[in-house]
Amino acid sequence: MAAHDQPRIIKYNKLNGKYLKDADELFKKKDYSQASEKYWGAAAEATKAYAESIGKHLKTHADLWDFVIALGKKEPGLNLVHLFADANHLHSNFYEDELRPEVVEELAKSVKKYIQTIKEL
DSSP states (O other), X not given: OOSSOHXXXXXXXXXXXXXHXXXXXXXXXXXHHHHHHHHHHHHHHHHHHHHHHTTOOOOSHHHHHHHHHHHHHHSGGGOHHHHHHHHHHHHHHHHHOOXXXXXXHHHHHHHXXXXXXXXXX
């Protein structure tokens, strides 16, 4: 595998954009559990795109967490672990559908901040 697998990076970035758009549309339709999962997916795809750009291929949920934790230690001022935890909370909401709309909205802001930060690295 190439250190910088451009087709994968392109695919992950495309999925990130699609999931963000889908999430915002689902939120407007008040489908909060589905929106939550799409926000999570957007964060995961942004993470995979960045990892791929530095030669790391992430496959599992644990891989994502290990990568974000390591990145958080390297860049502690960016608050990446906390922001990614907010995305993970949305992932859980897909299954539980327990978060109020206001909470989903706030966590979605964290996801968008996380994605912006990852893309700026």
